[in-house]
Amino acid sequence: xxxxxxxxxxxxxxxxxxxxxxxxxxxxxxxxxxxxxxxxxxxxxxxxxxxxxxxxxxxxxxxxxxxxxxxxxxxxxxxxxxxxxxxxxxxxxxxxxxxxxxxxxxxxxxxxxxxxxxxxxxxxxxxxxxxxxxxxxxxxxxxxxxxxxxxxxxxxxxxxxxxxxxxxxxxxxxxxxxxxxxxxxxxxxxxxxxxxxxxxxxxxxxxxxxxxxxxxxxxxxxxxxxxxxxxxxxxxxxxxxxxxxxxxxxxxx
Amino acid sequence: xxxxxxxxxxxxxxxxxxxxxxxxxxxxxxxxxxxxxxxxxxxxxxxxxxxxxxxxxxxxxxxxxxxxxxxxxxxxxxxxxxxxxxxxxxxxxxxxxxxxxxxxxxxxxxxxxxxxxxxxxxxxxxxxxxxxxxxxxxxxxxxxxxxxxxxxxxxxxxxxxxxxxxxxxxxxxxxxxxxxxxxxxxxxxxxxxxxxxxxxxxxxxxxxxxxxxxxxxxxxxxxxxxxxxxxxxxxxxxxxxxxxxxxxxxxxxxxxxxxxxxxxxxxxxxxxxxxxxxxxxxxxxxxxxxxxxxxxxxxxxxxx
Ligand SMILES: Cc1cc2nc3c(=O)[nH]c(=O)nc-3n(C[C@H](O)[C@H](O)[C@H](O)COP(=O)(O)OP(=O)(O)OC[C@H]3O[C@@H](n4cnc5c(N)ncnc54)[C@H](O)[C@@H]3O)c2cc1C
Ligand SMILES: Cc1cc2nc3c(=O)[nH]c(=O)nc-3n(C[C@H](O)[C@H](O)[C@H](O)COP(=O)(O)O)c2cc1C
Numbered sequence: 001x002x003x004x005x006x007x008x009x010x011x012x013x014x015x016x017x018x019x020x021x022x023x024x025x026x027x028x029x030x031x032x033x034x035x036x037x038x039x040x041x042x043x044x045x046x047x048x049x050x051x052x053x054x055x056x057x058x059x060x061x062x063x064x065x066x067x068x069x070x071x072x073x074x075x076x077x078x079x080x081x082x083x084x085x086x087x088x089x090x091x092x093x094x095x096x097x098x099x100x101x102x103x104x105x106x107x108x109x110x111x112x113x114x115x116x117x118x119x120x121x122x123x124x125x126x127x128x129x130x131x132x133x134x135x136x137x138x139x140x141x142x143x144x145x146x147x148x149x150x151x152x153x154x155x156x157x158x159x160x161x162x163x164x165x166x167x168x169x170x171x172x173x174x175x176x177x178x179x180x181x182x183x184x185x186x187x188x189x190x191x192x193x194x195x196x197x198x199x200x201x202x203x204x205x206x207x208x209x210x211x212x213x214x215x216x217x218x219x220x221x222x223x224x225x226x227x228x229x230x231x232x233x234x235x236x237x238x239x240x241x242x243x244x245x246x247x248x249x250x251x252x253x
Numbered sequence: 254x255x256x257x258x259x260x261x262x263x264x265x266x267x268x269x270x271x272x273x274x275x276x277x278x279x280x281x282x283x284x285x286x287x288x289x290x291x292x293x294x295x296x297x298x299x300x301x302x303x304x305x306x307x308x309x310x311x312x313x314x315x316x317x318x319x320x321x322x323x324x325x326x327x328x329x330x331x332x333x334x335x336x337x338x339x340x341x342x343x344x345x346x347x348x349x350x351x352x353x354x355x356x357x358x359x360x361x362x363x364x365x366x367x368x369x370x371x372x373x374x375x376x377x378x379x380x381x382x383x384x385x386x387x388x389x390x391x392x393x394x395x396x397x398x399x400x401x402x403x404x405x406x407x408x409x410x411x412x413x414x415x416x417x418x419x420x421x422x423x424x425x426x427x428x429x430x431x432x433x434x435x436x437x438x439x440x441x442x443x444x445x446x447x448x449x450x451x452x453x454x455x456x457x458x459x460x461x462x463x464x465x466x467x468x469x470x471x472x473x474x475x476x477x478x479x480x481x482x483x484x485x486x487x488x489x490x491x492x493x494x495x496x497x498x499x500x501x502x503x504x505x506x507x508x509x510x511x512x513x514x515x516x517x518x519x520x521x522x523x524x525x526x527x528x529x530x531x532x533x534x535x536x537x538x539x540x541x542x543x544x545x546x547x548x549x550x551x552x553x554x555x556x557x
Contacts, residue, residue: 004286006527044524049319049472049500054524093526217314217321218523221283224276224325225314235307236328241283 004096004220005030011088012066014081017146020073021116022082029065031094037124038099038211038245041067042219044091045080053217054093055081058120058188058244061149067092068123070148072116096219097244100124100209106184108132110176110206111150112168112197114189115139120211122149124186138168138193169196179204187211187248194253201248208248214239228252256540257547258533260294260515262492263415263440265377267294267349267515270536270548271505271529274496274519275300275353275379275419276325280339281346287526290348292533294515298339300355300381303365305331315452315461320473320498321520322450324464327355332365336372344374351417355381362404367411377414380404383421383446395421395446398433405437417441417494420481422474423449427481428488441492443517444485445478471520472498479511486512486553500528502535509551 009028017023031041042054055077061068073082084090102124109131111121118137125133126149135153139145142161147153156164156171164171168189185208187197194210201208216226221241229252230237237243237251258269275297278284290296308328315322330339343350352375356362362380369375382404383395394400401418408416418434420427422445431442447468452461460466478497485493495513499505500521508516521528540548 006287006525051316052319052471052520052524053316053321215312215314217316217323217520218526220286220526222277222279223314223323223523224279224308224328225323227308227311227313227328229310236311 003034004093005034006091006093007031009067009090009092011084011086011090013086014084016082017070017148018144021146022071022073023060023148024069024071024081024084026067026069026090026092027065028067028092031092032062032065032067035059035062035067035095036099037102037127038120039095039097040219040244041069041092041094042096043081043093045077051077051080054219056096056216056219056240058211059095059123060119061122061126070116070119070122070146093219097240098242100186100211100245102128104184104207106131106207107182108134108184110172110179110183110185111135112172112185112187112189113137114168114193115144117187117189117193118146118148118150120188121186125149125151136168136172138171138189167193167196169193169200172197173200176200176204179206181205185209191253194248198248198253209245210248211244212239212246212251213244216240254541254544254546256537256545258537258540260549262417262494262514263377265295265349265415265440268292269294269533270509270515271532272297272351272494272515272517273522273529274517275381277519277522280335281343281348284522284526285346288529290346293348293529295349295351295376296343297351297353297379297517298335299329300327300353301329301332301335301365301369302327302355302357303332303361305329305334309464312461312463314467317450317452317469318473320469320471322452322462322467322469323447324462324467326464332368336368340372340374349376350374351377351379353379353381353419359400359404359407363407363411366408370412370414375414377417378408378412379417379419379443380408381419381446383419383423396424398429401430402433402437405434405439409438415440417443419443419446421446422477422481422497428484431485431489431491431493435489435491439491441494441514442485443494443496444481445474445497448474448477470498472500474498475504479508482508482512483555502532502539505532505536506539506551509548510553510555512553512555514549514552
């Protein structure tokens with residue numbers, strides 16, 4: 001594993017993309033030179049003890065010495081982050097965790113993302129431009145849709161306000177008859193979505209890697225807060241250190 | 254000016270008073286990516302039990318105002334795996350190691366201590382009688398004066414090395430426990446372990462932590478920790494290792510003034526893994542500015 005760095009990064013921009021999703025760009029040369037697809041950073045959003053813990057965000061994209069994060073405002077930490085402006089400093093810990101494996105033998109990448117689960121994929125897509133890519137993205141409703149950095153998108157909405165009505169996994173199922181062993185699925189989203197996907201993958205016998213989320217404190221394996229149940233040995237794995245990317249069959253979702 | 258940062262706790266001498274707290278740095282592997290462990294006073298292992306424990310089901314932690322609740326459930330590799338795989342690693346780091354032991358019976362405490370006593374790298378034992386997150390052992394012992402006395406007495410018989418009993422704040426008279434530890438031959442106490450707490454999700458009305466309650470740590474508990482240390486310091490003549498919410502070097506000084514001979518840092522490692530370095534530098538500078546030659550002069554120097 002690469003070295004873990006703590007870097008005082010400088011905010012370049014923090015742009016609102018829709019009602020509660022933002023795209024943050026920071027200059028962070030050391031981390032940018034090290035970070036891989038599907039890894040994450042743990043960000044201190046304030047200089048005080050409130051909020052106390054860092055907030056984990058997936059790496060969304062990297063350009064030269066800049067890191068990009070795509071995040072949804074859900075609580076106090078992300079709300080404070082959304083008020084950061086150009087020139088502000090952010091203390092960032094990273095790169096953390098194990099990312100997606102793009103070395104193995106596949107011809108088509110099927111990306112399946114629910115809502116803010118699209119966050120890790122722009123960087124992945126950049127790194128696998130030589131493959132066929134199909135992206136299935138699901139949102140609650142038309143107004144939530146984001147296609148930042150994605151490629152060859154097929155949309156679903158829970159309320160049917162745009163394109164397919166249902167979840168992105170339903171959409172994949174409805175179109176997925178032609179999937180074969182040269183396909184590999186990369187997924188991120190709510191656990192309910194990942195559970196459905198797991199069934200589909202084992203039916204079709206397709207390799208699938210998922211990026212998981214869990215509440216965590218440290219992000220590098222010392223607090224043991226982010227446990228997920230392992231499929232194989234009835235033990236727990238840590239999202240931060242053993243993941244956040246797992247083979248979908250490795251874990252109980 | 255030459256500053257002496259070293260302190261003694263029982264037979265144990267450490268190069269500075271900053272100790273990494275149990276359960277917040279595993280067995281050293283991950284934190285060693287940030288710190289040269291030989292430069293830190295000591296490292297205390299995650300609680301070791303006779304058999305491995307997989308820990309509690311998630312959700313295990315949640316942030317609360319200026320603190321966090323955890324119910325990890327003493328997840329640890331167990332005695333055997335600790336000896337085969339973790340001790341060699343700790344030897345490589347060249348650090349002063351204090352081994353923390355958790356158990357569900359007095360016999361288990363004794364067996365772990367006796368087995369680990371043979372390893373030179375382990376310089377002291379910290380006996381955890383105060384984990385709030387497991388049913389057996391843990392707090393059941395921590396709240397029972399005679400059990401704490403028996404455990405101290407029996408562990409004493411199993412080792413010559415320094416014994417530190419880690420006390421719970423979840424009782425009304427912590428000094429009575431410190432007295433028992435002293436009477437039964439313990440060398441020191443550490444105070445405090447986490448405070449029992451909980452938090453609810455107002456939409457589902459369920460506790461956020463699967464275990465229902467967890468242990469509160471971080472700056473939120475600092476005033477409680479200081480009061481408990483002061484209580485012990487005023488009543489009982491026993492070395493105290495202070496902990497609970499220490500975030501920076503000023504907190505370290507404050508804990509020493511309140512009665513601590515050394516301190517442990519826990520939650521802060523999650524946020525700033527370099528914290529130990531910053532504290533060592535900060536307290537050294539404080540000593541210079543205040544013409545303090547030996548940091549131990551600060552211990553219990555309160556002016557009430
Ligand atoms: C490895 C990893 C990568 C992540 N990547 C992204 C990303 O790219 N974009 C993004 O928008 N979000 C991402 N998240 C989730 C993000 O970390 C949380 O939304 C954030 O920490 C919430 O902080 P808050 O203070 O705003 O909310 P809080 O006030 O702390 O909590 C609000 C809600 O968010 C939930 N929550 C809190 N912390 C986490 C957490 N660590 N993981 C999941 N849910 C949490 C709480 O249970 C609660 O329901 C990621 C999480 C992990 C573990
Ligand atoms: C995630 C976590 C795990 C812990 N595990 C242990 C443990 O295994 N054994 C133990 O004696 N104390 C354990 N503790 C308690 C700490 O060692 C310490 O007493 C407490 O966190 C207060 O210090 P702090 O506020 O500096 O964190 C744990 C604390 C945390 C936050």
